Amino acid sequence: MLMAFGLRFTWFEPLLTLFLFLAVVKKGNAGITSSFVRSQWQSFDIPLDNKVFAIPNGYNAPQQVKGMVMMINEALSVHITQGDYDGKAVIISWVTPDEPGLSKVQYGTSENKYEFSADGTVTNYTFYNYKSGYIHHCLVDGLEYDTKYYYKIGVGGSSREFWFQTPPKIDPDSPFTFGIIGDLGQTYNSLSTLEHYMQSGGQTVLFVGDLSYADRYQYNDVGIRWDSWGRFIERSAAYQPWIWSAGNHEIEYMPDVGEVLPFKSYLHRFSTPYLASGSNNPLWYSS
Numbered sequence: 001m002l003m004a005f006g007l008r009f010t011w012f013e014p015l016l017t018l019f020l021f022l023a024v025v026k027k028g029n030a031g032i033t034s035s036f037v038r039s040q041w042q043s044f045d046i047p048l049d050n051k052v053f054a055i056p057n058g059y060n061a062p063q064q065v066k067g068m069v070m071m072i073n074e075a076l077s078v079h080i081t082q083g084d085y086d087g088k089a090v091i092i093s094w095v096t097p098d099e100p101g102l103s104k105v106q107y108g109t110s111e112n113k114y115e116f117s118a119d120g121t122v123t124n125y126t127f128y129n130y131k132s133g134y135i136h137h138c139l140v141d142g143l144e145y146d147t148k149y150y151y152k153i154g155v156g157g158s159s160r161e162f163w164f165q166t167p168p169k170i171d172p173d174s175p176f177t178f179g180i181i182g183d184l185g186q187t188y189n190s191l192s193t194l195e196h197y198m199q200s201g202g203q204t205v206l207f208v209g210d211l212s213y214a215d216r217y218q219y220n221d222v223g224i225r226w227d228s229w230g231r232f233i234e235r236s237a238a239y240q241p242w243i244w245s246a247g248n249h250e251i252e253y254m255p256d257v258g259e260v261l262p263f264k265s266y267l268h269r270f271s272t273p274y275l276a277s278g279s280n281n282p283l284w285y286s287s
């Protein structure tokens with residue numbers, strides 16, 4: 001349409017083009033803090049032996065560690081029926097590969113000094129002939145706002161330590177930086193996206209669905225690619241909350257291999273505070 005207009009009114013075209021250009025520039029800069037645009041070229045899944053998927057050292061060492069901070073002033077978990085908490089809580093999730101071990105999180109506000117502990121639950125599942133590791137979810141509640149907590153999971157030489165920062169007190173004027181990520185997958189482009197996000201100073205990821213793209217695989221490789229993705233995002237997700245929602249790639253309806261329970265991998269691996277928001281379905285909640 002602009003072309004036709006320009007062809008008829010050739011003297012007017014440069015002026016109009018300049019006007020449109022300025023309008024776009026003025027509008028286009030609002031709120032953009034990075035010039036990064038992901039490559040449009042097809043990217044390939046990173047091989048499983050790449051260091052980005054490295055398995056931590058030690059027998060039964062916790063892996064795929066991730067945290068999720070709740071920002072709601074209610075009872076927060078399927079495991080806690082008593083209400084009236086003051087708000088600040090985290091669900092820490094991780095996987096132990098060889099045996100269940102403990103679902104315990106030790107934590108505190110100074111490094112190497114864990115004054116408190118919390119006990120969680122453990123679950124596992126199968127997908128075709130793949131048998132998952134032991135997936136732990138542990139609610140840590142009664143936390144202070146705007147505070148750095150150190151935490152430790154696992155036992156002995158295989159234990160691992162991380163930290164997270166709780167969000168500021170809920171207030172319209174509280175500054176808080178979210179990242180929004182969807183369709184991440186585990187390609188070389190995924191790694192670039194994750195690294196750019198981590199350099200951005202974002203404090204929480206709002207994940208808008210399509211996590212691992214493990215459904216591109218078949219048979220036991222589906223579960224294996226969920227494990228690799230868990231290790232892939234740990235570099236960020238163990239240190240700050242990623243708030244989950246599911247996409248179509250989480251459905252994994254694969255009747256040809258006998259898997260017909262939608263969202264089976266996702267629901268076992270990612271816990272959400274759906275009960276606290278009055279939902280009866282972990283796929284739908286507010287936070």
Ligand SMILES: [Fe+2]
Pocket residue numbers: 183209210247
């Ligand atoms: Fe998608």
